[in-house]
Amino acid sequence: MSEMVKTEQAKEEGFRLVIVTGMSGGGKTQASRYLEDLGYFCVDNLPPVFIPKFVELCKHSGGHVRKVVLVVDTRSREFFDTFVHTLNDMDKDDVPYEMLFMDASDPAIIRRYKETRRRHPMAPTSRISEGIAKERERLAPVRAKATYIIDTSELRKVDLRDKIHRLFGTSGGEQMSINVLSFGFKFGMPLDADMVFDVRFLPNPFYIESMRHKSGAVPEVAEYIAKWPVTKEFTRLLDEMIDFLVPQYIKEGKSQFVIAVGCTGGMHRSVYIAKHIFDRLTAQGYSTRLEHRDLMKNDVREHVREEC
Structure with a gap:
């Protein structure tokens, strides 16, 4: 044979x-x-x-x-x-x-x-x-x-x-896995991140009493972060960058890619932006996983909701 x-x-x-x-x-x-x-x-x-x-x-x-x-x-x-x-x-x-x-x-x-x-x-x-x-x-x-x-x-x-x-390899090729991670800088940067975004410049819901103990995945908090012009401009530029970079890393042959998004405590802004990246990549058909590393390290009460 x-x-x-x-x-x-x-x-x-x-x-x-x-x-x-x-x-x-x-x-x-x-x-x-x-x-x-x-x-x-x-x-x-x-x-x-x-x-x-x-x-x-x-x-x-x-x-x-x-x-x-x-x-x-x-x-x-x-x-x-x-x-x-x-x-x-x-x-x-x-x-x-x-x-x-x-x-x-x-x-x-x-x-x-x-x-x-x-x-x-x-x-x-x-x-x-x-x-x-x-x-x-x-x-x-x-x-x-x-x-x-x-x-x-x-x-x-x-x-x-x-x-x-x-x-x-398989006929369709091996798909690069993408891990999107939110974290708090006060708990340390993730050592395995390939790309880190610092979003501490965005408006912080922590200073709003009704939102302090809610995560960035809660609609009320997400709407607050998203409504500001600086957030809209940042997400627009971020989307363009991600859309350009991910295919390049796939072409280069990378098997795993970790995108980390950090704010002060890893509860509000980083959670919102990480979920935004995750939703966009998932909608485009990429194999993507979302993790909020430091969310439960904060004083999170019954209002915390994770939408992973």
Whole structure:
């Protein structure tokens, strides 16, 4: 069965198996991390003899494991000798799989080992170049069966990620998740924010007795904040900025984006603006989540309402 047919069969069956192998220092670890970001269940350094049994277990997981990555390489030592034999058996049984072979030039691999100061698995007590030569010879039959070969010698991490996404992502691509977070500066800035908006310049409902203990998600408070010209101008400019930036970050390949909005206590203005951003992004079809981090740290009474 051809590799293309096996790939299409795997997609139709709802189970996709990707075997990642290749040269030590060729980028297998980075590739598996990108695959993991795409939702694959990754197992590193699995002895080849266990592949058929592991695949069978995954197929009988009740649909919980649909995308699997197995990293197999010469670290498994004597077990690796069974790799080609295992692949041949899988071919005979028409078990659909794809093999990604990660490669790099000898100078690139040597440079990477020098930088990390690790020993090459095929040459623990001798020169790195000797280990590379031994490994290339040992991997030749495996490389010949590869579905995809990626040479990372001159490849940037962002380019490798793009290749992985094109080969193994869903047809629609993985959607960037957006987290919109309100917070109070008096409780500290969120460390994981990609973008922070300080809205302490907006009119503050805290000084209105009837609104002091109500959140910015309550209609009365939201209407008060929204009615001012400065708020209207700010939200207009904010919308334009968000509309421009979000597609750019998606294009860049970012998987998660955190927008944080802060005011003094994280109860009124930041809550209102964060909800405004959340509603706009949700209406545009983005995968968005809203969180009011510090809302309950304030003296919030029975009037607090969260509309997330």
